[in-house]
Amino acid sequence: MSGARDSEQGLRTGPSQDEIRRLNLGALLRYVHLRGPTSRAELTTNLGLNRSTIGALTADLAAAGLILEELPRDRGRAGRPSLVVRPEPAAYVFAFTIEADRITAARVGLGGVILDRRDTPRPRGELPPVEVVAPLADAVRAMQRSIPPGARYIGSGAAVSAMVRREDGLVRLAPHVGWVDEPLGETLAKVLGPDRPVTIRNGADLRALAEHTRGAAVGCDNLVYLHGDAGIGGGIIAGGRPMTGHGGYGGEVGHMVVNPAGSPCGCGARGCWETEVGEAALLRAAARDGYGRELVAAVVDAAARGDAVAQNAIRQVGDWLGFGVANLVNIFNPEMVIFGGSLREVYLAAAAQVRSRLNRNGLPACREHVRLRTPLLGDDAALLGAAEVAFEPLLKDPLLP
Amino acid sequence: MSGARDSEQGLRTGPSQDEIRRLNLGALLRYVHLRGPTSRAELTTNLGLNRSTIGALTADLAAAGLILEELPRDRGRAGRPSLVVRPEPAAYVFAFTIEADRITAARVGLGGVILDRRDTPRPRGELPPVEVVAPLADAVRAMQRSIPPGARYIGSGAAVSAMVRREDGLVRLAPHVGWVDEPLGETLAKVLGPDRPVTIRNGADLRALAEHTRGAAVGCDNLVYLHGDAGIGGGIIAGGRPMTGHGGYGGEVGHMVVNPAGSPCGCGARGCWETEVGEAALLRAAARDGYGRELVAAVVDAAARGDAVAQNAIRQVGDWLGFGVANLVNIFNPEMVIFGGSLREVYLAAAAQVRSRLNRNGLPACREHVRLRTPLLGDDAALLGAAEVAFEPLLKDPLLP
Numbered sequence: 001m002s003g004a005r006d007s008e009q010g011l012r013t014g015p016s017q018d019e020i021r022r023l024n025l026g027a028l029l030r031y032v033h034l035r036g037p038t039s040r041a042e043l044t045t046n047l048g049l050n051r052s053t054i055g056a057l058t059a060d061l062a063a064a065g066l067i068l069e070e071l072p073r074d075r076g077r078a079g080r081p082s083l084v085v086r087p088e089p090a091a092y093v094f095a096f097t098i099e100a101d102r103i104t105a106a107r108v109g110l111g112g113v114i115l116d117r118r119d120t121p122r123p124r125g126e127l128p129p130v131e132v133v134a135p136l137a138d139a140v141r142a143m144q145r146s147i148p149p150g151a152r153y154i155g156s157g158a159a160v161s162a163m164v165r166r167e168d169g170l171v172r173l174a175p176h177v178g179w180v181d182e183p184l185g186e187t188l189a190k191v192l193g194p195d196r197p198v199t200i201r202n203g204a205d206l207r208a209l210a211e212h213t214r215g216a217a218v219g220c221d222n223l224v225y226l227h228g229d230a231g232i233g234g235g236i237i238a239g240g241r242p243m244t245g246h247g248g249y250g251g252e253v254g255h256m257v258v259n260p261a262g263s264p265c266g267c268g269a270r271g272c273w274e275t276e277v278g279e280a281a282l283l284r285a286a287a288r289d290g291y292g293r294e295l296v297a298a299v300v301d302a303a304a305r306g307d308a309v310a311q312n313a314i315r316q317v318g319d320w321l322g323f324g325v326a327n328l329v330n331i332f333n334p335e336m337v338i339f340g341g342s343l344r345e346v347y348l349a350a351a352a353q354v355r356s357r358l359n360r361n362g363l364p365a366c367r368e369h370v371r372l373r374t375p376l377l378g379d380d381a382a383l384l385g386a387a388e389v390a391f392e393p394l395l396k397d398p399l400l401p
Numbered sequence: 402m403s404g405a406r407d408s409e410q411g412l413r414t415g416p417s418q419d420e421i422r423r424l425n426l427g428a429l430l431r432y433v434h435l436r437g438p439t440s441r442a443e444l445t446t447n448l449g450l451n452r453s454t455i456g457a458l459t460a461d462l463a464a465a466g467l468i469l470e471e472l473p474r475d476r477g478r479a480g481r482p483s484l485v486v487r488p489e490p491a492a493y494v495f496a497f498t499i500e501a502d503r504i505t506a507a508r509v510g511l512g513g514v515i516l517d518r519r520d521t522p523r524p525r526g527e528l529p530p531v532e533v534v535a536p537l538a539d540a541v542r543a544m545q546r547s548i549p550p551g552a553r554y555i556g557s558g559a560a561v562s563a564m565v566r567r568e569d570g571l572v573r574l575a576p577h578v579g580w581v582d583e584p585l586g587e588t589l590a591k592v593l594g595p596d597r598p599v600t601i602r603n604g605a606d607l608r609a610l611a612e613h614t615r616g617a618a619v620g621c622d623n624l625v626y627l628h629g630d631a632g633i634g635g636g637i638i639a640g641g642r643p644m645t646g647h648g649g650y651g652g653e654v655g656h657m658v659v660n661p662a663g664s665p666c667g668c669g670a671r672g673c674w675e676t677e678v679g680e681a682a683l684l685r686a687a688a689r690d691g692y693g694r695e696l697v698a699a700v701v702d703a704a705a706r707g708d709a710v711a712q713n714a715i716r717q718v719g720d721w722l723g724f725g726v727a728n729l730v731n732i733f734n735p736e737m738v739i740f741g742g743s744l745r746e747v748y749l750a751a752a753a754q755v756r757s758r759l760n761r762n763g764l765p766a767c768r769e770h771v772r773l774r775t776p777l778l779g780d781d782a783a784l785l786g787a788a789e790v791a792f793e794p795l796l797k798d799p800l801l802p
Contacts, residue, residue, distance in 0.1 A: 014424035020415030245734025333646025361670040
């Protein structure tokens with residue numbers, strides 16, 4: 001977007017006239033995509049551009065089929081009403097989530113509206129990649145049949161509980177489905193066609209992104225998102241931007257060792273946070289066989305009903321949860337920590353333990369403004385995050401061919 | 402710098418003509434500030450601007466007294482030589498470091514050249530703020546006497562091993578000198594005058610910044626810098642930008658609990674990384690009384706000469722060092738980890754333990770490209786980092802009045 005070839009931010013030179021137009025188009029489109037229908041008057045104020053510029057930008061975006069303009073419904077006030085600008089959901093992406101117990105495909109319109117979705121439940125455990133790709137391909141074909149004429153495909157995004165190489169969507173390691181170096185990005189590109197990009201990302205990263213852009217953490221520039229399913233995933237927003245690390249593998253907070261004397265972890269280390277606060281740890285402490293979020297919820301229910309074994313299990317896991325949260329608060333000084341997936345239930349049941357351990361181990365300055373929260377987007381967060389990365393190239397440059 | 406009022410990056414609209422000029426001036430000035438004398442031809446190529454624009458920008462910067470232009474010394478090649486653009490060291494800042502065993506003040510010219518410096522050694526331990534401010538004020542007065550006429554004061558920066566509130570330089574907690582809520586920013590502003598900003602930052606953050614801008618980590622966008630003195634400080638660069646957290650307190654990796662069964666830490670928790678790898682831990686394990694980097698070096702020397710107690714101490718601390726490094730590698734997926742201060746000697750002596758533990762506990766994808774290094778800037782890193790933040794407003798907008 002900038003004239004300079006240097007990747008270092010401070011060395012970027014000013015953009016050309018054409019780049020400025022694209023920047024402004026992107027800013028306006030992103031605004032209505034994230035915040036919904038907005039009057040031209042509000043856009044003028046909030047984007048800091050004058051009325052005639054806003055008029056020219058909306059004309060360009062309408063011509064590109066990306067927004068609609070209409071008269072406001074509420075005409076109560078006197079004077080000429082300001083046109084309302086809406087994102088055009090005919091511009092759509094496909095979003096996929098590959099989770100421990102289900103595979104989901106959805107068609108999502110600009111503005112973040114889920115237009116169509118197909119869920120495929122599955123048993124936990126090893127999962128040959130073909131058993132993921134075939135149902136996703138079926139779902140795409142089924143959804144394609146009901147796409148209205150004139151709709152425009154922008155690209156696709158997929159969330160997977162895995163370490164994903166950013167550049168090409170190679171799944172380096174997805175221990176809970178048994179994948180190693182699986183070229184998911186390449187395989188999905190074959191299903192969806194080569195014309196538009198397919199972006200694969202870690203599920204917790206995408207949940208963090210979704211809660212940051214349109215969920216519990218809007219306006220919150222420093223966020224730690226924690227997701228529990230078969231393991232513990234982390235998604236970090238630092239200084240308003242996703243923190244992904246060199247290759248895209250950052251945020252593996254589940255493999256922070258918190259208890260060197262603890263149990264062996266699947267990764268080869270001992271006492272990883274995941275081994276102390278994961279579903280398996282809770283269910284083992286509560287003397288339950290099996291796995292899954294329903295069983296976690298059953299332990300929480302039992303504790304609420306006075307079951308002493310369940311209460312002890314919750315307290316123990318809650319204390320370890322607090323240990324890791326305190327470490328991350330000292331490292332990231334976040335404004336918010338969000339507990340999602342099965343950690344949502346665990347956190348709600350053990351909030352006192354978590355807060356108490358955070359108060360003991362967290363440095364006062366690091367923890368003083370941190371809010372502990374549950375997700376606002378619920379189980380759709382990963383899907384919406386996957387849609388967000390698929391829309392990203394368009395939002396960066398709405399005149400993309 | 403942008404027309405939009407929204408802090409969210411993606412909602413920024415394009416800059417005005419005047420803003421573009423300032424962006425370009427800043428990019429050019431930053432280039433020569435960081436990389437030294439550069440020909441106009443090279444600037445044209447590396448900044449992606451045309452020759453006439455470069456000519457106009459250098460004229461503006463020369464008129465503002467921020468650069469010098471001269472003929473190249475080496476005239477070996479045929480054709481008209483390209484003028485060489487140099488940063489003008491007459492534009493200067495004051496940089497201060499308040500460390501466990503010394504206080505330093507320096508005058509640093511544009512281009513990062515230390516023009517003058519005053520070191521005041523001090524014994525470790527509690528330190529009333531006045532005993533810091535008085536020698537710094539004396540040093541400033543002494544240095545001011547030798548400033549050549551026409552030099553231009555830009556601002557000041559200070560590094561302190563403490564948790565510093567970003568907005569106003571309030572030192573929330575500096576345990577090793579015994580400060581709580583000490584308004585260092587305000588006090589130094591009184592010494593230096595109200596006209597120019599005084600920026601206070603955590604020492605490890607500034608060392609990370611200095612190594613990133615002109616040291617071992619140039620071009621490395623994901624860096625974990627670790628500094629050992631009385632405690633363990635951390636400075637993080639993520640995605641090319643300093644990771645500071647909500648209030649400026651991020652990077653407190655010394656208070657990541659790695660050993661819940663470990664020793665009590667001054668912060669109130671138990672088994673913080675600092676209690677396992679700090680100077681005190683090494684000296685205790687080596688059965689030495691006292692403190693300081695010289696004693697750490699003595700233990701390292703003794704181990705090299707075959708002293709079994711010292712060797713065991715190094716091995717034990719090296720293993721714990723590896724534990725924490727593996728955690729941070731899993732969390733940040735960095736390209737580089739730098740060991741500075743007394744951790745430099747410990748790392749060099751225990752590199753095998755650190756690497757072995759990192760290989761055992763670090764996830765392969767997270768650790769595969771990480772390089773373990775020592776600082777390139779040595780003991781000047783904090784001073785150069787403090788100068789860097791003092792120059793920052795000028796580099797962002799060279800036409801600042």
